[in-house]
Amino acid sequence: MRSLNGSARALVDAVSGEISREIYVNEDIYREEQERLFARAWLYIGHEDQVRNPGDYCLTKMGEESVILTRDRAGQVHAFLNSCRHRGMKVCRYDDGNTRAFICPYHAWTYDLDGRLIGVQDYENSYRPPFDRAKWGLVEVAQLAIFRGTIWATWDKGAPSFDDFLGEAKFALELGLCPWDGGNGATELLGSTQKWIVPCNWKFIAENFAGDALHVVSHRSVDMVGIGPTKGPGRRDDYGKPHLAAYPGGHGVNYGVTPPVKERRNYAASPATSAYFQSCWEKRLARLGDKAGIVPLIGTIFPNMSFHLQQPRTILVSHPRGPCETEMWRVYLVDKDAPDEVKSFLRSYYIRYSGPAGMTEQDDMENWSYATQASRGTIARRLTYHYKAGLGTEAGTSDLIPGGVTERNTSEQNPRALYRRWAEYMDADDWSALR
Amino acid sequence: MRSLNGSARALVDAVSGEISREIYVNEDIYREEQERLFARAWLYIGHEDQVRNPGDYCLTKMGEESVILTRDRAGQVHAFLNSCRHRGMKVCRYDDGNTRAFICPYHAWTYDLDGRLIGVQDYENSYRPPFDRAKWGLVEVAQLAIFRGTIWATWDKGAPSFDDFLGEAKFALELGLCPWDGGNGATELLGSTQKWIVPCNWKFIAENFAGDALHVVSHRSVDMVGIGPTKGPGRRDDYGKPHLAAYPGGHGVNYGVTPPVKERRNYAASPATSAYFQSCWEKRLARLGDKAGIVPLIGTIFPNMSFHLQQPRTILVSHPRGPCETEMWRVYLVDKDAPDEVKSFLRSYYIRYSGPAGMTEQDDMENWSYATQASRGTIARRLTYHYKAGLGTEAGTSDLIPGGVTERNTSEQNPRALYRRWAEYMDADDWSALR
Amino acid sequence: MRSLNGSARALVDAVSGEISREIYVNEDIYREEQERLFARAWLYIGHEDQVRNPGDYCLTKMGEESVILTRDRAGQVHAFLNSCRHRGMKVCRYDDGNTRAFICPYHAWTYDLDGRLIGVQDYENSYRPPFDRAKWGLVEVAQLAIFRGTIWATWDKGAPSFDDFLGEAKFALELGLCPWDGGNGATELLGSTQKWIVPCNWKFIAENFAGDALHVVSHRSVDMVGIGPTKGPGRRDDYGKPHLAAYPGGHGVNYGVTPPVKERRNYAASPATSAYFQSCWEKRLARLGDKAGIVPLIGTIFPNMSFHLQQPRTILVSHPRGPCETEMWRVYLVDKDAPDEVKSFLRSYYIRYSGPAGMTEQDDMENWSYATQASRGTIARRLTYHYKAGLGTEAGTSDLIPGGVTERNTSEQNPRALYRRWAEYMDADDWSALR
Amino acid sequence: MSGDEPSPSRLAYLSLMREVEDLYYEEADLLDERRYEAWLELFAADAIYWMPMRKNVPWEERDRDITAEDDVSWIQDDKETLEKRVRQLLTGIHWAEEPLSRVSHLVTNVRLAAPADRLDEGASMNVKTRFFVYRNRLETETDVLVGRREDVLRRVDGRLKIARRKIIIEQSVLMAKNLTVFL
Amino acid sequence: MSGDEPSPSRLAYLSLMREVEDLYYEEADLLDERRYEAWLELFAADAIYWMPMRKNVPWEERDRDITAEDDVSWIQDDKETLEKRVRQLLTGIHWAEEPLSRVSHLVTNVRLAAPADRLDEGASMNVKTRFFVYRNRLETETDVLVGRREDVLRRVDGRLKIARRKIIIEQSVLMAKNLTVFL
Amino acid sequence: MSGDEPSPSRLAYLSLMREVEDLYYEEADLLDERRYEAWLELFAADAIYWMPMRKNVPWEERDRDITAEDDVSWIQDDKETLEKRVRQLLTGIHWAEEPLSRVSHLVTNVRLAAPADRLDEGASMNVKTRFFVYRNRLETETDVLVGRREDVLRRVDGRLKIARRKIIIEQSVLMAKNLTVFL
Ligand code: FES
């Protein structure tokens, strides 16, 4: 496959804010992304709730590939390529469950929960000299990290620690993954993962969540109808003043900042929820003071983990399936200690906002799909996309929020930062060139 | 993508009448066609009836891409690539209508009917310095021409005028697009466009219409049944003696020539039509005398606009969708002044002849599809197709008809001319090499 | 298309028993296979039963391409590429039948049963000078051979004779294609061909049939249920002791060897069948003595003809349709002289074992499909498959069976031999390098 | 406690509905079993067989998304021209259907456009149905045609006949290379 | 010798079944003809509209292959939120359905979950159906949604209303970019 | 003026048709709900379950496009062998169906091959149907099987049983890797 060596930067001009359409539709560039980006970066692969107990497992994905997430008897979490070392068969074909081992259906090679190859037919007699089974266990990720319940992994031994990878964007996840009262309690998954397929390039999704306030206008139909918890028009509770923050790692977050008022009344549609949030808010104020009002509304952890971490509260992973197709995996989060009534109110609100039946996300997916389609042609490919909003109004620093911060909500600085980092990955031959 | 540089001629031996099967099935050659042929040649894109009034628009195609055809307030006709300059979204997704502007659904960039970018959110504050909106309007075709109601365009500034492109083949369109009485009245579209997908290479269609009398035998089933206006067997009215004419631009036409007899009785199935055509014929005789009987039965204007311009009277554009798939767009024409009864009789006759339910065209499409399919294999690709009919009986000139003319109806001279020109496009680096 | 020149051996390490996953999923390697292997090797194309009489024909395949198998008036069997020399149309679109000639639907070129072009419209006048029709007949295979009713062909003039190609593996076909009494009677097809599509690479099938006893465990569900003729559990009659034999041509066979006991009782489910086989067995014993018990249970004649030739008794051809898709064609065989009751009992037993409704083959196809799928990814492609079983226990010779023979049933020596040969084909520029 | 016997008029409605269903299922069998001439007999002498095209239009203009009767359509036949299509199939050299496609017509959602419990000789009624037509030919060529039909049925000599058929296909760009299959 | 007249209770059953079929075919017409507000009227005021997700699980745990009511699902609506979806369509700027998709709802296998020959005012019964929904928009974008519905029907003011709908789609990874089409 | 009450024989016909429909929809539920053993009970002890193959042949030989009974077919089972297939599914290690596929059987066009208004104990009748079977498993693997069924139904102990099933699939090259789904 042709290498882009050093040419990715030529396609991404983050200074003038113009990016070649080729990177969204070109087959060769797509294949390079698999090698240079998805096989190299830290990727979100799941949540501890999915593998609470020894023997628990679930299937996840890294790039295009199926990966088994499991917890061994010692309580250690592992992630393995879901492919038998003998002839490649998928050793796990169940979305989740609990098992003692992974037995391949084809010739019954058996792998322990920690990936070790523990069963080979007639091992004693058929292999002279016997082959080293230790070398033929399931292929495990090079590094795995757990952060406030979320699980991340990379195939690259040379990658930096997850903390270094995340950099200052860690601030967003810390805020977003703690319970609403700002304490040390836990958040949990509301349940199973939504998985569906959208005919668009995965980067449309990543950049949109990284910070694209200009597209809010596309959601007018849902705002007119009003699906938010407030009973009025709109689709969310009040999130205060937006602050865009870009990070050198390619991550982008849009934070909302509300003043430390005493009263918040955003959940008229559900008294129980209203009461719960008011009590959380009071604890939060007590704990965080002026910083209580800072929330990570929406963002993208480079490359393909995107989130809403206020209302709705959900993590989206955009798994590539080709230059023009993406498999979206969405989970929803809630405070572990919230009353069931609150959880079930939020659950139905969240899936009415996001996902294939999400009255908000539906319009995004339509735009991403037809933008991808209209960029494939001969003449279209000769053009660039336009990311100039906010150019010249350089991001400054903020004492509230780390990163390159601007209050100019309309700025496209976050997508620019994302693509600058994208080009670095595509041009770098290894991580030493990426630090 | 690999370039054919100078190798297309090697695949097309128009002298011995043998052409490599590769050009019909090879992916790389197909991509080159998009760059070197469809992005360069004049293409038929519509008819004035589709954009009569200011604000009228309809979607059309050039090669694989969606194009907006519209008329601005000043009455000027424009054709634009249907892709927003911001992030590529299709700015128009309606087949036709009337509008004041094209507003992009994603971030609401707004384009005037003349393509100018007139609306950008927060333009005043978000862009420092403000970008030049004049450079970010919809991408317009390089040249556009209107000929007797038909609209043509090219993406190539360097292309010659449409008149030069058409050359002597203009004779066919002039004859075919004037009303049947040979006067200066107008022809009009019978209505909406038929659009459907056929699994064949687009060149099978182009060459067939350029002049392939040998395949008439494939239509025996419809001839036996008889769907023509004459009530008898056959599928057409009498068109006299065929004359094949090939043009250096790659165009090919088969003209029918009938003697200037007084009486024509071809429409027994519809007295009103019979009467209308008889009266037209008399006017035509008076006007054109000996040349009255010349009609462009069937032909192809290079590369992909094909027509029947007598009975049935229709224009077909073969939009490529890949080496082995073509999207066919068909419109039907009629004299504007013909009585409604005549129009409706002809409408149902024409769609019974052509289109997916056309009892004649159905058999062509079956042959094109399975010829394409049977040419894809390893052994098949090593072979050539055979275009030798009429070799050695050089086309002469005719005092009736311009171009290289032969009365040898079975000759394959027109396909040969078409492919000779095809190879010139594929090998030329720009128009200077094509004149 | 890029050439692998000399690199295939690098992907196939038959000595250490490791093979790169690329050869199962890589598009370029797949295309090379079509050129270097399927256009070069001898391929099974049918059975004499399908073209018993002059004018009989049926469609078959070689690699991806449609081929006409027919018998001319002189009784000679021919195989032709199913594509008209004029514009490539399929000249035959019926699965089987009897005809006087092949008439192309498009322009009616007509080919005799021996492939000669005998009909061209207006041949006398349209071609000056007339072209040499002898050069434009249907493209015939370079060599064709008939062996005990089975028909084989190759596109390569330089290929050795079928006998040389088969080498000592001939022993398996001789045994397997003779009637069960070991005499000179005939076997016949039980009827029409099963054709279906499986999303796996064709080599998974070839290697599985060449000898993969380790996967027997995958058939436990059908063994528990019991579909064999014995009325008990299991899926087959008793076949004695397995002997794996590998051949330098890439062929692999697993023979069963039963002692020359007097009584065989394997068909409790059908008294008539039981009686027939018992009588055959006695004749066989008388004829072959100690060798009577040798049967070719299962095997692959390189590259893609696989068989069971005892119970069930069937030939499978794995026609490639892309790296990840295969079209399986299966026919069933029976002794010509067996009573109808026996034939119909065996027919329903065989299709309950094999084919898309085959309770045994269904589980194989599931494994082949998901092994293919799980090998496509970026990380998976960096791995090898494991073919080490039996390494170090070199195959010896046997006085019963030709070839490299081992009684170690679990050995993967036959797949190793198959891939060694595969690499030779892929690296060789012509047959001289392959002998 | 069990259900009361329905009224005579209600029972007449049940009987009429079944008669209509039987007509459509018989039609499907005649087509899929290639008994085309018998199929023609199900149409009234003055039958109209019309298949308009579909368009993408703005919400406010959504009624325009089916082409009008005086516009170009996919098919606009009367019984005489339908018969020509049948005769072409019978030639055995209509290549688009030689060899014949394998076709299954699935008819569902049979519904009267307006309540009725009888259809007298010479009278007509409007009936709506959905169709799913599966077509497969040669090796793997496959088309699926899905949509709605709006028929006018008329009683002629005691039997139901199709006096008018409007076929609303759910595609704008037709994703089939031809329409050789009757809908 | 000809069939005996069925019992009154049997005839009541036939009548009830036809009433149920008529409800579903009317519903399909209302949706495919884009009469969304009229469609809403078919639901009871306290209606539940629920579409769980599907999972791949081992044989012994096969009942787990439909997500539970307290789990995340594709859709979990009541009549009020269903109405919001309808109102969004009516804005004409809900881009996912602008221009509108072309949709056909095919409803088959209408069956009572338990024998019944009457449904009295206020009473409910469980009805199972299969659906095949074909959706095509713009040029060639096409989705096919197939599955089962388990409804609770209730008689309100003499008419059948949908009091509860459970939609069981036969996909785990949803192979459609959205669910803007009602099922 | 309203419809006249249908004759007793006509009403008996309506009742018989509904009985037949109910059988097929019950069958579909048993299969799609994976109640395979109960499904087997719908077959007569001497039942034949046969799925011939299809061929491309010339117009004049079109009757040959379904393989004959003494030819190789896709499936040729009796009740005993059908039961083996069911038992294989129940092992939980029949990999082709482990995890189980998600399947919906849509049955339409239920029609008697010959007029009848009753089926007496021990008697048989021929019934034609169409089927659309949707099958999806694991992530995105999907098959659609469409065709016609010609059944012989027999009344045994008062209940309708399937005595013979002929499945006519509308494909020649089967475009599914297996036939683990009952049709
Ligand atoms: S592929 Fe897993 S054991 Fe062979």
Ligand code: FES
């Ligand atoms: S894509 Fe058109 S405005 Fe953004």
Ligand code: FES
């Ligand atoms: S393609 Fe066969 S005669 Fe022309």
Ligand SMILES: [Fe+3]
């Ligand atoms: Fe959005």
Ligand SMILES: [Fe+3]
């Ligand atoms: Fe033609």
Ligand SMILES: [Fe+3]
């Ligand atoms: Fe096997």
